[in-house]
Amino acid sequence: MSIKSLAAKVFAKYIKHQINSWAQKPIEAQEKVFQQLIKSAQNTEFGKDHSFQNIKNYKDFSVNVPVRDYEDLKPYVTKVVEGKEDILWPGKPLYFAKTSGTTSGAKYIPLTKESMPTHINGARNAILNYIAETGKADFVNGKMIFLQGSPELHSKNGIQLGRLSGIVAHFVPSYLQKNRLPSWETNCIEDWEEKVEAIVEETLPENMTVISGIPSWVQMYFEKIYNKTGKKIGEVFPEFNLFIYGGVNFEPYRAKFENLIGRKISSIELFPASEGFFAFQDKQDEKGMLLRLNAGIFYEFIKADDFFNKDAKRLTIGEVEVGVNYVMIISTNAGLWGYNLGDTVIFTHAKPYRVIVSGRIKHYTSAFGEHVIAKEVEAAIGEATQKFKVQIAEFTVAPQINPENGLPYHEWFVEFEKEPESIRDFAEFVDQKLQQQNSYYFDLIEGKILRPLVITSVLQGSFQKYMKSIGKLGGQNKIPRLANDRKIAEVLEKFQQ
Incomplete structure (x- = not known):
């Protein structure tokens, strides 16, 4: 010793x-x-x-x-x-x-x-x-x-x-x-x-x-x-x-x-x-x-x-x-x-x-230390819907920590009433708006810890099915905008099959 x-x-x-x-x-x-x-x-x-x-x-x-x-x-x-x-x-x-x-x-x-x-x-x-x-x-x-x-x-x-x-x-x-x-x-x-x-x-x-x-x-x-x-x-x-x-x-x-x-x-x-x-x-x-x-x-x-x-x-x-x-x-x-x-x-x-x-x-996601809150994601997607002239029914955000290929990312599950012509352009715009609001998220993207967010378009009615599956359909129950796990995401993925 x-x-x-x-x-x-x-x-x-x-x-x-x-x-x-x-x-x-x-x-x-x-x-x-x-x-x-x-x-x-x-x-x-x-x-x-x-x-x-x-x-x-x-x-x-x-x-x-x-x-x-x-x-x-x-x-x-x-x-x-x-x-x-x-x-x-x-x-x-x-x-x-x-x-x-x-x-x-x-x-x-x-x-x-x-x-x-x-x-x-x-x-x-x-x-x-x-x-x-x-x-x-x-x-x-x-x-x-x-x-x-x-x-x-x-x-x-x-x-x-x-x-x-x-x-x-x-x-x-x-x-x-x-x-x-x-x-x-x-x-x-x-x-x-x-x-x-x-x-x-x-x-x-x-x-x-x-x-x-x-x-x-x-x-x-x-x-x-x-x-x-x-x-x-x-x-x-x-x-x-x-x-x-x-x-x-x-x-x-x-x-x-x-x-x-x-x-x-x-x-x-x-x-x-x-x-x-x-x-x-x-x-x-x-x-x-x-x-x-x-x-x-x-x-x-x-x-x-x-x-x-x-x-x-x-x-x-x-x-x-x-x-x-x-x-x-x-x-x-x-x-x-x-x-x-x-x-x-x-x-x-x-x-x-x-x-x-x-x-x-407050609702947030911080699987990578980014501390993204509901206000930030709602503002980002709100600006995007105006710019791209689209409508959405509902959305939620989940981390994808261990993707099969590439860097981790935020996955946004979005139920569009009307999809944008290019979901890739829509996602890029939302990502930029989120980076502008949250310096931690900006650092993670700049540092190649995360790749820009991915938007997954879900079938219409998916969020209603989810709320029904957990006994919270109707009333004042709301879809959480953000999560630190993929519990909601995994249910939504099943509804796409």
């Missing part, structure tokens, strides 16, 4: 003890975070507007601070972006994580000197927890690759901004610098296809032991290696034994990954976002990720079934139930207050509290 792996085991044991100490006292951990947040932000503009000086407990907080999404919080965020101090959190943020907005363009999520370490420690502790649980630490002697965005940052009113993964690249600890790939220069390549080619060239000669990234992007990397070498990934990197991922559900990719690798390997699931690093998989044989209750984030939960009801009840960690679908609301040491992240979670275990990400409160 090397000195490095021995040191990793010792440190992992220490971190595991710390994790257990707060995980076994969840309510106390959250109360401590809550009090620290309120005290720290009392003299901010938001704190004054919401009477933080009079907030003594959670009940006071829930009365004074309503649930908001980004658009509702935007008046405050705009002031922060303008460079003003003490708005949502004391002083100015260190960075803005720039993400794709769903209604008004880019979103700017603040990262403060208090919140930034929680992002870094979340990933670190996930790996150390794995070492403590399994006793496996030899991988620290090999090379680790993290497929991520460019670390190049830009300035906005004196505050650096970029994508979260690129910002995090600036905080890689010194003891990992020699082990980490790709190189800084390669990481800065903007063109994704060119970047992956460069990563392949850099990593092929190396002893890769850990590979991390969104499954769809990593799959592309694996396929390029296989096409170049004709060998399984497990042959190319015989000591590769840990895959770390987040962002999308891995299960649809698992069989493909194991085929590309040539064997099963261990994995760690993460639940990161620009707004916070929320959870990580702490047990290899348990379903769900450990919710981080001591990391500068105070959590509230609203039952998804009740979310759009007026006065839906807000719950704290001690009030949630296993197996119920909740919308997750956060207040953070980056200055997000009563913030609706949009994600829904289901608790798989209590004390310690573990969750799975069940989806989004």
